Amino acid sequence: MKIVACVKQVPDTEAEVKWDIPGGVLKRDGMDSVTNPFDEFAVEEALLTQENYDGDIIAITMGPEKAADVLRNCLALKVNEVYQCSDAAFAGSDTFSTASVLAAAIKKIGDVDLVFCGKQSTDGNTGVVGALLASILGYSQLTFVSKIRSVDGAGKKIVVERAIEGGTEVVEAKLPAVVSVIKGINEPRLPNLMGIRKAAKMDIPKWSAADLGVDASKVGAAGSCSKVVEIAVPPPRGAGEMLKGEIEDIANTLTDKLIDLKVIK
Amino acid sequence: MANDVWVYIEHKDGAVTPMSFELLGIGKTLADGLGSSVCAFVIGEGVDNIAKDAGSYGAAKVVALDAGVFKGFRADAYSKAAAFLLDKYKPEIALFRATSQGTDVAAGTAAQLNFGLCTDTIDLAVDGGKLKMTRAAFGGNYMVSVVNEKAKPQIVTVRPKAFAMPAQDASKAAEVTKETFTVDEANLNTKVLEFIKSAVAINLVEADIIVSGGRGLGSAEGFALLKDLAEVIGGGVGASRAAVDSGWITQEQQVGQTGKTVKPKIYIACGISGAIQHLAGMRTSDCIVAINKDPDAPIFKAATIGIVGDYKAVVPKLIEKFKGKLGK
Numbered sequence: 001m002k003i004v005a006c007v008k009q010v011p012d013t014e015a016e017v018k019w020d021i022p023g024g025v026l027k028r029d030g031m032d033s034v035t036n037p038f039d040e041f042a043v044e045e046a047l048l049t050q051e052n053y054d055g056d057i058i059a060i061t062m063g064p065e066k067a068a069d070v071l072r073n074c075l076a077l078k079v080n081e082v083y084q085c086s087d088a089a090f091a092g093s094d095t096f097s098t099a100s101v102l103a104a105a106i107k108k109i110g111d112v113d114l115v116f117c118g119k120q121s122t123d124g125n126t127g128v129v130g131a132l133l134a135s136i137l138g139y140s141q142l143t144f145v146s147k148i149r150s151v152d153g154a155g156k157k158i159v160v161e162r163a164i165e166g167g168t169e170v171v172e173a174k175l176p177a178v179v180s181v182i183k184g185i186n187e188p189r190l191p192n193l194m195g196i197r198k199a200a201k202m203d204i205p206k207w208s209a210a211d212l213g214v215d216a217s218k219v220g221a222a223g224s225c226s227k228v229v230e231i232a233v234p235p236p237r238g239a240g241e242m243l244k245g246e247i248e249d250i251a252n253t254l255t256d257k258l259i260d261l262k263v264i265k
Numbered sequence: 266m267a268n269d270v271w272v273y274i275e276h277k278d279g280a281v282t283p284m285s286f287e288l289l290g291i292g293k294t295l296a297d298g299l300g301s302s303v304c305a306f307v308i309g310e311g312v313d314n315i316a317k318d319a320g321s322y323g324a325a326k327v328v329a330l331d332a333g334v335f336k337g338f339r340a341d342a343y344s345k346a347a348a349f350l351l352d353k354y355k356p357e358i359a360l361f362r363a364t365s366q367g368t369d370v371a372a373g374t375a376a377q378l379n380f381g382l383c384t385d386t387i388d389l390a391v392d393g394g395k396l397k398m399t400r401a402a403f404g405g406n407y408m409v410s411v412v413n414e415k416a417k418p419q420i421v422t423v424r425p426k427a428f429a430m431p432a433q434d435a436s437k438a439a440e441v442t443k444e445t446f447t448v449d450e451a452n453l454n455t456k457v458l459e460f461i462k463s464a465v466a467i468n469l470v471e472a473d474i475i476v477s478g479g480r481g482l483g484s485a486e487g488f489a490l491l492k493d494l495a496e497v498i499g500g501g502v503g504a505s506r507a508a509v510d511s512g513w514i515t516q517e518q519q520v521g522q523t524g525k526t527v528k529p530k531i532y533i534a535c536g537i538s539g540a541i542q543h544l545a546g547m548r549t550s551d552c553i554v555a556i557n558k559d560p561d562a563p564i565f566k567a568a569t570i571g572i573v574g575d576y577k578a579v580v581p582k583l584i585e586k587f588k589g590k591l592g593k
Contacts, residue, residue, distance in 0.1 A: 011403070037523055041527070096375065096382060122522055125402055127382045128372040131340070135376030140454035141340045144365050146516075159458070163517065164365040165470070167463040173455040183523045184509075186515035225381035229397065230410035237548070240555075241566040250572055251582035254554065255590055257570065261552060263473050263530040264498045264591065 001055030001113040001153040004106055005046040006133075007039040007074060009067040010123040035070045038118025040188040041181045043074055045148065046116045052104060053151050055113070056080040060105050062090055062098060068204040075199035076191030083109075087209040092221030095124070099132035101219055104212040106137060115154060115178040119144065140177035146185055151175075201229030267325075268357040270296040271418075274307040274319055275366045278337050281315055283430065284471055286322035288360045288423055291389055293323050298391030299357060302326060305439070305513065310336040313441075320439030323431045326414070327439045328354070332447045335427045338366055339455050342448050344373025349446045352378055352520060356418050358396055363422040364470075381413035384422045386462035387549075396421075404522045404545025424471050424530045432566060465503030465517055474500030475529045475550075480507035481536020481557060483578065488514050490580050497587045505529065505543045521546035532534045535576040539564025556580070 012032040035043075046057045059074035061067050062085040071082040085101050093101065106112050115137075120127030134141035146163040149170070156175040161168050163182055191199070209216045217223060243250045260265060272292040275285050292303040304326040305319035317326045330346050347370050351359055359374075361367035363385045375382035388399035396419055399410040413419045469475055476495040478488055485585070488502065494503050503520040504513070520527050522542040532550035536557060537543060544567055547553070555568035556576050565571040572579055588592070 095384070096379070099376070125400070125404070126330075128368060128382065128384050131369055131372030132376045132382075134340075135344065135373045135541055141344075141373060142455070143340070143369055143370065162365070165468055168461040170457055170461070171455050171460040177454070182516075183519070225413045225415045226383060226398075226411040227414050228409055228411050230399075232408045232410075234401075234405065234548075237567050237569070238554075240553075240565065240571050242565070242571045242573070246575075247574065247578055247582055250574070251579065251586045254570060254572065255583060255586040257586075258498075258531060258552070258554070259590060261530060263388055264342075264587070 001053060001151075002109065002111055003046045003049055003055045003057045004109060004115045005039075005043045005057060005059045005074065005079065006102055006115065006117045006129070007043060007059055007061045007070045008036045008118075008121050009033045009061065009063050009070045010036045010121050029192045031064065033069065035073055035122075036118055036121045038120055038122070038181070038183065039070075040118075041183060041185050042116040042118045043079070044185060044186045044188040045179070045181050046079070047077060047189070049114065049148065049151060053153060058083065058109055060085065060102065060103050062086070062093070064091070069203050072202070073191065075202050077189065078195060082204060084204050084206045085212065086206045087216070089209045089216035089222070090222045092224060093219055094224035094226055094251070095126045095128050096132060096225070097219040099129050099136055099222050101212065101214055102129070103133055103136040104214050105207060106133070108207070108212060111158075112225035113175045114158070115150070115176070117178065117180040119180050119182045121164050130178050134178035137176070137178070140173035140175070142171065142173055142177050142179045145179050145181050148179070232253065268299050268301040269354070270299065270301060271305050271351070271354070271356040271359040272303060273306050273359065273361045273367060273370065274305050274315055275362060275364065276309060276312070276315055279309060279311055279315070281318065284425065284435070285315075286319060287425065287428070287430055288362060288399070289319065289323045291423065291428040292360055293431065294398070295358060295389060295391055299394070301357065304328060304356065306330070306344050306350055308335050315551050316441045317438070321433050321435050321437050323437065324439045327441045328444055329441055330444045330446055332445075334448050334450060334453075337457050339453060339457065340369040340373055341454050343370045344377065345448050346446055347374040348377040349382070349532045350444060351418060359418050359420050361420070361422045363424045368422055370577065371420050371422045380417070381412070381415065381419045383411060383419065383422050384419055387424050387427045389421065389423070404542065405548055406541075406545070415578055419576070424526065424528075444551070450454050463517065465501075465515065469518065469520065469527050471505050472501040472527065474498055474531045475503045475520070475527060476500050476533045476535070477503035477505065477537060477547070478508055478514070479505035479537030480511070481538070482508060482513065485513040485535070487536070487576070490577070492534070492586075494580050494584050497584055497593060500529070500531070505537045505540070534564055534568070535580060537564055538562045539567060553587050
């Protein structure tokens with residue numbers, strides 16, 4: 001089997017975010033960056049699938065020069081190959097452009113059986129790249145996956161559990177499939193020192209728009225439908241009230257206040 | 266009409282809740298701004314009653330697509346059906362709830378038709394004839410507003426509870442148009458084998474009251490106390506990542522950046538320090554009550570009402586008072 005894991009570099013949640021306000025895009029340079037936490041589950045699930053069944057894992061990302069770091073992490077975890085989709089034309093891509101570029105990379109890899117993605121990124125939070133990829137490629141669309149029950153590479157079938165509102169849906173799907181995973185599906189492993197050292201010296205192959213056969217005018221800021229018109233910080237919550245005194249009085253006051261909201265029946 | 270606002274009505278195997286019709290309220294507001302009508306569309310098998318209900322929640326028109334192949338929800342089947350309808354009628358805007366189903370259909374449809382897609386919006390407004398869509402990025406630390414300047418219709422998913430529920434008026438009815446469209450089973454990729462109902466009764470995303478616990482609870486037993494409080498006041502039980510990672514409570518109940526984003530009217534945080542990742546998932550709650558032993562815990566900066574104290578002492582007292590005052 002050929003297994004693709006899609007990973008994204010995101011700003012560290014604790015890091016200060018810098019915006020290029022007129023451009024409406026992130027200044028990704030000079031920010032502390034990490035692998036999107038949800039993508040760590042995707043890479044781990046690819047590794048587990050390889051261990052439980054068979055296959056080669058190819059990790060891909062789209063992003064500027066420094067995004068190579070997330071692929072180096074994947075190499076340290078011993079994935080078989082990595083490719084970085086990197087081109088000035090990709091800057092400012094919206095979700096559809098991003099999915100188009102990744103889809104082109106997956107087509108270039110060829111004969112892919114399974115694509116793993118994280119449920120969403122922690123920066124853009126759009127949560128649709130996996131579903132868009134499936135639709136663009138015509139693969140089975142399996143989102144919110146909390147467990148892989150079985151993979152049948154020869155019979156081209158997969159059975160997964162999806163954590164949706166109100167319960168768990170068990171779905172059988174044809175391969176190839178795009179599987180976007182949620183937190184809790186596994187415990188991502190950490191690379192060992194030897195893996196990190198080896199990965200540090202490896203070459204990260206890059207694919208440009210031309211390499212991927214992507215029309216540069218249809219991706220990036222030029223190809224994206226939406227334009228950012230405003231970036232704002234949400235208004236801070238007003239200063240709260242601290243209840244002090246004896247616990248009896250505090251409990252009395254709090255329960256009165258909450259009952260007054262007329263939400264509790 | 267070409268500039269109508271369409272609202273996707275989601276259901277599970279024919280079952281709806283009032284929340285299924287939630288977006289007809291904002292849909293009507295946007296349609297008024299555009300000088301057009303709000304139209305509900307529903308895909309499924311035997312959906313006549315849903316079509317009728319949509320009228321009572323304010324839809325001016327309803328388009329229903331009824332066929333056996335749409336009996337249960339499947340992303341590929343429903344996306345093909347939605348793409349057929351939106352391509353045929355070409356409305357200005359199509360709204361979907363940002364649930365698992367709404368997101369799956371919205372993305373599948375947008376990809377097929379190359380429409381503009383904006384997900385998980387928290388505010389929508391028509392400004393100078395253009396739709397301005399606002400969404401939270403970076404776990405709610407930034408609000409980014411975008412307009413679509415190219416592909417129409419604009420497909421939008423809307424965070425549950427971002428807008429007020431429309432009132433239901435049984436005397437209102439909408440004109441229902443039935444469309445025929447079907448998909449050949451052989452062309453579909455997925456088959457649902459079974460649905461296992463969750464043991465957690467309350468969906469936190471739709472809950473009005475949530476009692477949540479964090480690392481400060483110290484053990485799984487702490488959640489039993491929170492559950493008692495939640496039961497008395499009719500709420501759901503949530504948790505911070507620390508509590509979930511400690512194995513005290515299920516992943517399904519995690520609130521925050523890698524869990525659920527919730528917007529209850531009352532959020533009671535017990536033993537939660539208030540890390541930025543947790544705040545990302547609950548900061549828009551109407552009233553936040555924080556109970557924590559540490560007076561310097563960051564949660565107090567986000568709280569409407571704060572109590573410095575041990576939840577083990579405070580929560581039983583709250584249960585006692587609520588029971589007395591609510592006559593339970």
